[in-house]
Amino acid sequence: MKRNIRTIALALVFFLCGAFTTGLIINRKSTMNLLDNKKVAQVAIIVKDIEKSAAAYAELFNTDVPGISVSQEPAGKPTLYEGEHTQARAKLAFFNLENVQIELIQPVDKPSTWNDFLEKHGEGIHHIAFWVDGMKKHVNMFKDAGMPEVQSGGWDGGEYSYIDAGDKLGIVIELLENYNK
Amino acid sequence: MKRNIRTIALALVFFLCGAFTTGLIINRKSTMNLLDNKKVAQVAIIVKDIEKSAAAYAELFNTDVPGISVSQEPAGKPTLYEGEHTQARAKLAFFNLENVQIELIQPVDKPSTWNDFLEKHGEGIHHIAFWVDGMKKHVNMFKDAGMPEVQSGGWDGGEYSYIDAGDKLGIVIELLENYNK
Numbered sequence: 421m422k423r424n425i426r427t428i429a430l431a432l433v434f435f436l437c438g439a440f441t442t443g444l445i446i447n448r449k450s451t452m453n454l455l456d457n458k459k460v461a462q463v464a465i466i467v468k469d470i471e472k473s474a475a476a477y478a479e480l481f482n483t484d485v486p487g488i489s490v491s492q493e494p495a496g497k498p499t500l501y502e503g504e505h506t507q508a509r510a511k512l513a514f515f516n517l518e519n520v521q522i523e524l525i526q527p528v529d530k531p532s533t534w535n536d537f538l539e540k541h542g543e544g545i546h547h548i549a550f551w552v553d554g555m556k557k558h559v560n561m562f563k564d565a566g567m568p569e570v571q572s573g574g575w576d577g578g579e580y581s582y583i584d585a586g587d588k589l590g591i592v593i594e595l596l597e598n599y600n601k
Numbered sequence: 602m603k604r605n606i607r608t609i610a611l612a613l614v615f616f617l618c619g620a621f622t623t624g625l626i627i628n629r630k631s632t633m634n635l636l637d638n639k640k641v642a643q644v645a646i647i648v649k650d651i652e653k654s655a656a657a658y659a660e661l662f663n664t665d666v667p668g669i670s671v672s673q674e675p676a677g678k679p680t681l682y683e684g685e686h687t688q689a690r691a692k693l694a695f696f697n698l699e700n701v702q703i704e705l706i707q708p709v710d711k712p713s714t715w716n717d718f719l720e721k722h723g724e725g726i727h728h729i730a731f732w733v734d735g736m737k738k739h740v741n742m743f744k745d746a747g748m749p750e751v752q753s754g755g756w757d758g759g760e761y762s763y764i765d766a767g768d769k770l771g772i773v774i775e776l777l778e779n780y781n782k
Contacts, residue, residue: 453663454660454661454663455661455662455663457699458662458663458664458698458699459698459699459700460644460698460700460701460703463641463644463726463729465770465771465772466771467771468771473770473771476769476770477770479635479746480635480636480766480770480774481636481639482634482635482636482639483639517639517640517641518638518639518640519640519641519700519701520641520700520701522641541722541725542771543767543771543772544722544725544726544771544772545644545725545726545727545728545729545772546726547726548644548726565660585661586724588657589646589654589657589658589661590646590647590648590649590654590723590724590725591646591724591725591726593661
């Protein structure tokens with residue numbers, strides 16, 4: 421009788437250990453989402469001459485030619501390329517379409533992921549972007565999944581990270597975080 | 602008095618001619634929209650191995666791995682590349698995100714715009730797509746604007762045209778028309 425009780429107790433302990441471990445795994449998976457949402461924020465296009473391209477896209481979309489801005493480097497958020505500070509910048513123009521923002525990017529100086537693309541491919545679609553909550557957490561998750569950060573920086577009110585997902589996804593993914601939302 | 606009436610009549614004729622011409626110009630402009638809407642329907646990515654990529658994108662989007670289909674050639678709608686019939690096909694996989702559809706495309710055989718991209722750039726973002734009404738009209742408008750069609754074809758229920766907008770926009774644009782809407 422005592423042996424039976426011991427066997428049952430032991431089985432119960434194993435069962436609980438198994439359930440706990442499974443719970444941890446399930447819980448781990450549920451916190452392992454690479455993205456917070458399934459909504460593309462931006463489609464970004466590298467161009468050589470942003471004034472010319474902004475006018476051409478304005479004609480395509482039958483809209484006003486947008487203003488051109490230059491990428492920022494706010495205090496405390498240096499522009500990093502492969503972990504090193506870079507002087508590279510970009511000229512930017514935005515078109516707010518009905519469901520997504522189209523971003524035109526003209527690389528200025530180097531090194532940057534923008535300039536790498538222009539030198540390798542010429543003009544073309546560089547990345548799709550997603551808004552996230554908690555940049556560091558997401559960058560680490562992408563890194564753990566074999567997709568390292570290639571460039572990071574910020575603007576007055578947020579920060580970005582370019583993820584080199586070439587090996588896994590064949591593209592660059594941009595993560596965006598808005599501090600003021 | 603008579604001269605005054607003649608002057609007024611002449612002024613009226615000039616005014617009406619001016620108004621008519623302006624109306625024609627405005628009307629012409631309003632029918633010259635290259636696109637019918639400002640909504641990106643698809644962002645399409647060329648991949649080498651669609652089974653591998655579909656699994657990787659399913660992990661990115663935390664969703665099921667979609668089925669793989671092959672591009673069609675319905676009766677009366679041959680697949681044309683640079684105006685000539687081509688045997689080229691593509692394996693396709695679709696992810697319906699919240700605001701846009703992501704399409705994975707693995708080129709099969711050649712010549713095609715899909716295979717051109719893969720040979721020139723490797724994997725990457727090939728085009729953005731827009732739904733239109735009246736494919737022929739839109740293809741002609743793009744052609745008149747210096748953006749010729751590079752490939753066309755269809756599926757059971759619709760047709761597509763790839764516009765080589767490289768010179769003007771730095772990208773390929775796909776036009777889609779749905780016969781069953």
